[in-house]
Amino acid sequence: MIVVVGAGPAGIAAALAANECGRAVTVIDENPAPGGQIWRGDADQRWVVRFRNSGIPLLAGARVVWGDPVSRTLLLELPDGARQIEYETLVIATGSRERFLPFPGWTLPGVFGAGGLQALAKSGLPVQGKNIIVAGTGPLLLAVAAYLRGKGANIRLIAEQTPAASLWPFGWNLAKRPAKSLQGLRLAWDLAGVPYVPASWVVSANGEGRLQSVVLNRRGTVVTEECDYLAIGFGLQPSTELATLLVGPDTLVAATGDAELALLEGRAAGYRAAGNVPKAAAMDPDLRRARAFADELDKTFALRDELRHLADADTIVCRCEDVPLGRLEGKDSFRDAKLHTRCGMGPCQGRICGPALNFLFGWPDTSQRPPILPARIGTLLAEDQGLRE
Numbered sequence: 001m002i003v004v005v006g007a008g009p010a011g012i013a014a015a016l017a018a019n020e021c022g023r024a025v026t027v028i029d030e031n032p033a034p035g036g037q038i039w040r041g042d043a044d045q046r047w048v049v050r051f052r053n054s055g056i057p058l059l060a061g062a063r064v065v066w067g068d069p070v071s072r073t074l075l076l077e078l079p080d081g082a083r084q085i086e087y088e089t090l091v092i093a094t095g096s097r098e099r100f101l102p103f104p105g106w107t108l109p110g111v112f113g114a115g116g117l118q119a120l121a122k123s124g125l126p127v128q129g130k131n132i133i134v135a136g137t138g139p140l141l142l143a144v145a146a147y148l149r150g151k152g153a154n155i156r157l158i159a160e161q162t163p164a165a166s167l168w169p170f171g172w173n174l175a176k177r178p179a180k181s182l183q184g185l186r187l188a189w190d191l192a193g194v195p196y197v198p199a200s201w202v203v204s205a206n207g208e209g210r211l212q213s214v215v216l217n218r219r220g221t222v223v224t225e226e227c228d229y230l231a232i233g234f235g236l237q238p239s240t241e242l243a244t245l246l247v248g249p250d251t252l253v254a255a256t257g258d259a260e261l262a263l264l265e266g267r268a269a270g271y272r273a274a275g276n277v278p279k280a281a282a283m284d285p286d287l288r289r290a291r292a293f294a295d296e297l298d299k300t301f302a303l304r305d306e307l308r309h310l311a312d313a314d315t316i317v318c319r320c321e322d323v324p325l326g327r328l329e330g331k332d333s334f335r336d337a338k339l340h341t342r343c344g345m346g347p348c349q350g351r352i353c354g355p356a357l358n359f360l361f362g363w364p365d366t367s368q369r370p371p372i373l374p375a376r377i378g379t380l381l382a383e384d385q386g387l388r389e
């Protein structure tokens with residue numbers, strides 16, 4: 001049986017492709033419904049509908065916490081217990097998460113990850129009438145701002161750290177891709193009147209007990225803007241924990257991109273998993289085009305050096321263990337920081353501070369070990385001896 005972990009665009013496309021080749025497939029996702037980050041809660045999305053109509057079994061609300069590549073077994077935690085599942089071939093489509101960088105005040109209530117605030121709004125958080133500043137980098141900021149505005153939020157401004165000189169050539173290149181240009185135009189229409197300010201970034205977030213204002217470096221001028229929420233994101237970080245556990249850190253090639261790339265990558269992986277190499281290979285030209293666009297995005301929205309110097313000695317870096325930046329002085333690796341300060345040893349296991357420290361100090365994130373997600377003791381006890389060793 002082919003097991004696909006992740007029911008986002010990539011996992012859905014992989015499962016449908018393998019199913020089309022006549023193979024038995026099961027999909028696992030920790031969310032209650034298929035769709036992943038982008039189609040969360042959108043039961044009418046056409047790929048979600050295709051997946052539902054395919055009859056492919058989905059183990060929803062099941063998170064993979066451990067795996068053993070020798071016995072080809074995964075350990076799942078379900079709301080009501082634990083379960084092991086065997087696979088012949090595994091497709092890992094676990095997506096990505098947002099990258100956060102520390103700055104004074106970033107742990108105040110009211111400061112959200114951009115995609116996180118969007119996900120909360122999709123799940124019912126009311127944002128109508130809220131004054132929101134969207135900041136960080138990349139096209140996700142535009143998608144989030146447009147979504148929140150559509151829900152009645154007042155988007156005060158979008159602060160994009162990339163300078164205009166880098167955005168213009170990207171914009172021209174977009175014109176060569178009609179589908180992307182159309183998406184861009186739609187976003188521009190949805191955001192008409194909202195200031196989009198390049199070369200600008202958040203310096204600090206301030207407020208008594210919760211966010212009240214944000215200090216921005218706005219093209220070299222420091223300004224204070226009042227707001228209810230700050231939605232901030234510095235790009236995406238691939239979720240490679242399961243792949244690292246099962247395949248190894250040296251053999252990974254991880255990429256992040258948009259839903260189009262995820263669908264293509266997923267479909268090609270599904271054909272390969274089903275042994276249909278010619279169908280997978282036929283997708284190479286489309287994949288090359290989509291990956292080239294993802295590379296262009298990475299280059300255009302590369303993080304500027306100033307963002308490495310926003311946090312001061314008192315700024316919390318590891319928010320699970322309350323470790324401020326000052327306590328990392330003299331440490332020379334993530335492991336050193338862990339051993340001496342507990343940085344990265346809380347419930348998120350370095351998912352937030354690992355990528356931040358990689359950007360701040362160039363430390364490789366070597367924190368990945370099983371269980372890859374927080375798990376109940378009962379789940380770990382239920383696993384078989386073979387998995388534990």
Ligand SMILES: Cc1cc2nc3c(=O)[nH]c(=O)nc-3n(C[C@H](O)[C@H](O)[C@H](O)COP(=O)(O)OP(=O)(O)OC[C@H]3O[C@@H](n4cnc5c(N)ncnc54)[C@H](O)[C@@H]3O)c2cc1C
Pocket residue numbers: 005006007008009010011028029030031035036037038039062063064065093094095096097098114115116118119140143144236239242257258259260262373
């Ligand atoms: C917060 C956020 C918001 C985003 N919003 C947009 C947007 O508005 N527009 C856009 O174009 N792109 C958006 N993106 C980018 C988005 O990642 C891609 O467009 C697309 O969703 C990628 O598809 P995917 O299938 O690779 O990953 P995802 O859609 O992330 O799907 C991965 C799935 O794997 C599941 N999973 C992960 N680990 C496990 C595990 N251990 N056990 C079980 N299940 C697991 C997750 O629950 C998830 O459903 C967003 C990304 C993030 C992180």
